[in-house]
Amino acid sequence: MTKPHVLQVGPYPEWDQTPLDTAYTIHRWWEAADKDELLAKVGPEVRAIATRGDLGASEAMIAACPKLEMISVFGVGYDAVHLASCRARGIKVSNTPDVLTDDVADLAVAMLLSLVRRVVPAEAWVRSGDWAAKGNPPLTRKVSGTRAGILGLGRIGAAIARRCQGFGMQIAYSARSPKPGAEGWTYIPDAAELARNCDHLFVALAATPETRHIVNADVLKALGPDGTVINISRAANVDETALLDALEGGHIAGAALDVFEGEPNLNPRFLSAPNVLLQPHHGSGTVDTRKAMGKLMRDNLTAHFAGQPLVTPVAL
Ligand code: NAP
Numbered sequence: 001m002t003k004p005h006v007l008q009v010g011p012y013p014e015w016d017q018t019p020l021d022t023a024y025t026i027h028r029w030w031e032a033a034d035k036d037e038l039l040a041k042v043g044p045e046v047r048a049i050a051t052r053g054d055l056g057a058s059e060a061m062i063a064a065c066p067k068l069e070m071i072s073v074f075g076v077g078y079d080a081v082h083l084a085s086c087r088a089r090g091i092k093v094s095n096t097p098d099v100l101t102d103d104v105a106d107l108a109v110a111m112l113l114s115l116v117r118r119v120v121p122a123e124a125w126v127r128s129g130d131w132a133a134k135g136n137p138p139l140t141r142k143v144s145g146t147r148a149g150i151l152g153l154g155r156i157g158a159a160i161a162r163r164c165q166g167f168g169m170q171i172a173y174s175a176r177s178p179k180p181g182a183e184g185w186t187y188i189p190d191a192a193e194l195a196r197n198c199d200h201l202f203v204a205l206a207a208t209p210e211t212r213h214i215v216n217a218d219v220l221k222a223l224g225p226d227g228t229v230i231n232i233s234r235a236a237n238v239d240e241t242a243l244l245d246a247l248e249g250g251h252i253a254g255a256a257l258d259v260f261e262g263e264p265n266l267n268p269r270f271l272s273a274p275n276v277l278l279q280p281h282h283g284s285g286t287v288d289t290r291k292a293m294g295k296l297m298r299d300n301l302t303a304h305f306a307g308q309p310l311v312t313p314v315a316l
Contacts, residue, residue: 004305005042007065009051012074016294020050023302029061039064048072048301053095054263054281056080062091070304074297075284076100076155077234078314079207086316093314094300097155099292104283105159108232109167111256112200115228115277116143141226141253144168149198151191151215152205152233153179160202161185172197191215195222200230207234217242220252229255232283240267247273258283 006024011017020026027046032038043064049057053075059082062068070092071081078095086093114120117140124130125137148164150157153173161171161182171185174194178187188194191214195201201223205211215229215238223229229252231238240261246252254275260266263281270276284293299311 004047005045006048006050006301007039007042007046007061009049009055009057009061012050012052012294013290015291016074016298019298020301023298024048026050030055048304050074050297050301051081053077054080056082058082059085062086062089070094070301070310072297072300072304073314074293077207079234079236083316092304092310093316094297094304094310094312095314096293096296097312099296100284100289101155101159103286103289104156104232105163107258107279107283108156108160108202108204108230109163111230111232111258111277111279112202112228113143115230115254115256115275116141116200120277143200146170146199147172147197149173149188149194149201151194151201151203151237152211153182153185154204154206156232157202157204158182160204169200192219192222195219195227196224198223199226200228203229203231203233203237205233205237207236212236213239213242215239215243217246220246223252225251225253227252230257231255232258235259235261235263244269244273247276250274 003025007027007029010030027038027042029035029038044066046065047067047069049068049071051057051071051073053073057071062082062085068091073081073095076095076097078093081093122137144167147170150161150173153175157173161173164171172188172194173182173185174189174191188197203215220242243255247255256277258279259281270278296312303309303311
């Protein structure tokens, strides 16, 4: 039996690559010197695209595959997939929700603690000899008992909120509607109002045209000079120019960021901005979770080619 043709947009770990190569005829888009030539040659045969959340599938890529039936995303965010093309042609999309939630929430809280308790500068203080030469580093601020604002109480936002509760923090949140199970947490739908009522603003929104730059100059002003921003969602949810202006002007206390416009080539202003913690988009980056994500990405392909419903379909 001929194996279905699958266009693979970026590399996966060997534990996913080997089973993919066994089950499908894989076309490696990212390795092609001339990507247009590859698409022109194999596009007419391609029935599925296997991609990652950060890579997605462009309008031109989808258009080059007239027999495309489904796109399996390794990652929960599918904002880089050209959804309008999928809707227009009835192409199914799957992602990998839930299995990565704990890791991303863990990192978000680690980022808050590292930023506010200045863990990285304190480490540098020890290594540089400043501790012996100058004495103790400057005092930091207390995290326990402060107020967390969760912008987007979805799967990851709720997991962050539960962790923050363990630190005795008060929880306020936004979403498109109040959430059942969030009793004791305050629903504040407006982003600026949420920022005004918290010390630490976690950005955990899906990235959509409506949420683009939702964290803007007004929200940062409302957060104030003692407030911090922690973004583990997508860079597009934050107006980076407004954020850099606020950091450089001391209008907020600091920012911890796992995602950047144009990553991995971030705006160089971040490298010299005061009180930032910069992370390389690795919220889900543990062996355990990446294995679970890979399995789910492959299970969706398997289900599709077996004529069964997708395991974790995206509602288009
Ligand atoms: P989710 O369960 O779909 O939650 C998304 C949240 O965004 C929901 O609370 C939703 O509100 C809210 N939202 C969507 N559109 C909105 C709008 N226009 N106004 C206000 N709120 C809106 O997603 P998730 O699995 O928690 O993922 C959250 C984010 O993390 C995504 O951006 C994802 O790409 C990112 N992520 C990052 C990493 C990393 O490595 N840093 C890893 C995984 C995921 P409703 O519930 O009311 O619809």
